[in-house]
Amino acid sequence: QTWSPNERKWPKRHKEMLKCAKKYGVEFDTFNPSRGIQGQLPLWHHFGENEDKTQVNNSKACKCLRANHGVKTVQDGLEIMKRLTNAEHKRSPACRCLACSEDRRVRNCENPQACIKAVENRLSSLVPKWDPRQPQRQSPEPSNNASSEAFVAPPPITSLTEGFRVLTRTLNQEPRDPQPPQPRDIPLDQDAPIKLFVGSATRRSNAGKLTAGGGLWRNDNRDGHAVLRLPDEQPQTALNAEAASALVGLRRAPQTQAVELTISKKALHRALTTRLQALEDRGWIGIAEREPLRALAAELKARTAPTFFREGDREIGCEKAAQLARQGCSEQDKVAVSKTSKIVFEVQQSLQLRGAKLSSLTQATAYAGIKELKASVTRKASDNSVKQITIASQLNFNSLPSPAQVWKSIRHKDFTRQVRNLLWKSLHSAHRIGSFWKHIPECEARGICQFCNETEDLEHILLKCKRPGQAQIWALAKDLWLRKHTSWPELSIGGALGCGLAAFTDEKGRALPGTSRFYRILISESIFIIWKIRNESVISKGGEPLPTNMIHNKWVHSINQRLLFDRILTNHAKYGKQNSINKSLVLQTWSATLLDEEDLPDDWIKEPRVLVGTEPKSSHPPSQPSGRRGRGQ
Template sequence: MFTKTPRGTTAAAPAHVPQPPQPALANDTIRVSISGFGINQGQVDAKQGYDKVNGEIIAAISCLEDIAPDASIRIVVAQASVATVLIKNLSKWEDLGWVGVRNKSALQVLAARLRTRTGVTTFVKAANTTDSSALKAARSLAQQSLRNAPTPPALVNLSIPEKLKVKGAKLTSLTQATAYKTIRERKVTPPRPATDRNVRAVQLALNTINAAPPTSGDIWKSSRHKDLSKRVRTFLWMGLHGAHRIGAYWKHIPGFEDREKCQGCGEVESMEHILFHCNQPGRREIWELAEKLWKKEHDTWPEPSLGSVFGCCATQLEPESRYKPSGKNRLYRILISESAYLIWKLRNERVISRGGTPHSVPEIHNRWVHTLNNRLDTDRFQACHYDVKRNPNVSPALVIKTWSGVLFEESSLPRNWLREPQVLVGISALRAASPHDPG
């Protein structure tokens, strides 16, 4: 949506040609303010399927269609993002065939519309009270239109004349990685039933924890979170795909049908059974320890489920951003992921290495304490050698926020305990078993 505001005289560099600031524009320049609006953008229930940035691009296209091509236009935006990406990236995107570009369909149309104009088109960031008021009115109109429209409006022509279409990629710019991405974009692969089922389980579980369920893209991105070790990331990735060789995997393999059932319970040995329902020692003790440690600092323990385990890194127990990460969220994803992975390791040892002999309760207890202490030591080491470029996720302040409140005899530690010897989690090991962890 856009609104026309009083004509102005301030100019800016055209979005389609990177030029230095121009002299003042003539008084007949048409001045337009545009804004986009998205409901629940970035979430599963995002209305109309596009976000604020896409809406702003569509508004710019609408302006160019409604105004004569030889007229001079000054388009005021809240952020210079649209103009900036067109100036800096347009040639590169076209050379690479627009592979991997977000909102590429709308950006391609905008670039084509700009090329058909003979008048000067400028994009400028709001710089005064008049611009801000006009942007507020445009945003209000966009919000009202989006809330009232039950289906996406087809008010803007998004077709591109054949002569202005840039097809394919330049061979001189093409790399093997770009070619692979292009093939993947064009090849439609149907989702695996197990994968789709697990992603929906994550969304259902986090719908009761987060303000809104995450998108499938957010879930897959979170499975590669740098707060997790490589082994835990692999465990979660395979779990989301249902790729572990357990349960129903063995049902139709001659000679191995007995592996479908849990040796101790006689039930189908699915990942959910292993983590939450198995009667063998291990999973119950570990979840009780995780809850006990969590409640040393936080009141409410979100009851774990298969969906919350696979989506632990997409969980938002409190608001956070890239520049203001949450220690509470970080402790939760470490605690949930490490506990679940340890349950999985103990199951494998019991079934493969120990011939079905279960671990003792003291050994399970000490293995968990040893795992969390190792993780705490890793955090402390990385925080003491903090490099904002190499390890942005382990700043000293964030590590202290993560573990404060759940440490052993924390009242006797200094405020900055990162370099102190013998800093341990707040649950002690038992003396009856060795905390040795074979990996």
């Protein structure tokens, strides 16, 4: 309801609940509500009131309806209005029909006709969506063609509990447009359905930038063809481009004529049919392609004529649409490309369900929605780290990852939990090193390297420090890597922290998953060992460097442990499909790096004493030769 209660005397817990509900936008909303839901809502201070009309809730007749007639809900008001269909009733204060006479005698109502008029005014002040007197939209008739499927909007809710939604102010959703969807009883065109074919294509430039294009082809050749390119702020995916193409095609087609939409992406077909209810229930939270999909779903709901879906990619129309899509993502055809940013973002608000359904909301979805509700805060240090990783990835692997891909790479499953924590803190510059101590009185010296007399930031520790350990470990890593690959990628702070983005290929451009995985393991473990020996030297030993043999053995032990864990995790029966590793991937990862590999069988997973090619060194000094020393020696 639109009125606000007096919270002064409320219990503290109730105040906190109401405050939380207001903060996260708890509202009641649904698409195409049923008659039962419309009737259960309060007639007074209705949240569906039309803001352009004067609202009357406390007139003399309204007070009589509440006090004498007991009218609380919309259904109670409809019961009062039933007498209007009685032939004996007259629209006059002096009406003597049975119902009006009973109101005067039993309920002490002075003017029953005024009360009836007040109910009419209350219902007329509602937007048509919530007025039970308005015609309802009906689902389209099922298709006779077995190869096509008609679009059917999610069914109306059956209880008030399902109508409460939360996080209704996320995703830049504007206030609702009071105009309702058109009912489906409008006369439809009897012409044959318009056939629309949509396609998509993606292209990666030499700089690594991914561009998605969409194509629309119409069978009647009436202003139906379109070449589309997604705006830069949209995810450049084929699904996004195809959804945008379908949206353009439906908006160009008359709403009163049936449309047969042929699509090539099964994911798009599922999103508009079997998954649409679930996507709307979660409020499109966490869906990368939510903008075009939400707009497309709204357009389908707004149509008065049915829309039919078909899956196909070998018809002439599909080939034409795919050709237009390739033109859309081509840099040579910028002039012919339409600007689709406005088309994607325009959504008919009366057909859009704001927020997520409260009754089916999970804690994970709620947390993700709250994060979207808050404005993202960018940190200068984090942005600089992401830029360094992006530049290094472009130089080493000719790819230009997005910031989201960079952050995802530090959680790669090939990294141990300790390495993930180290990389996450490193990208945020959260370590207490270098400039962290600069503005802390009497602690400035902690930010200076004792060996190099330079600022001890992460780049200095991992790549430049002269303290024993850093150069030695990278030399060991390079030596082991060159056993497997012909070239050693140029090391930089961005390349080291972005090792999760490694993507090696052969001469024909085919991916080498084993080589990429070995690189991720080698670089990440080396980074972690350098970090540990630095901390042990500075914190535990007061700046005294560790012996070179100890550093060598620590690194060899770390790599051998990863090899051992890989061999153990190939046991699918023990660790399950989710936690185990494919045996062939492990063999590809460690091939050409093992000690005496020529003597091992092809499948060495279960062989004892399988170690990497770098052997440990003795941690004890060489012993003195035995025998009696002479005098003076």
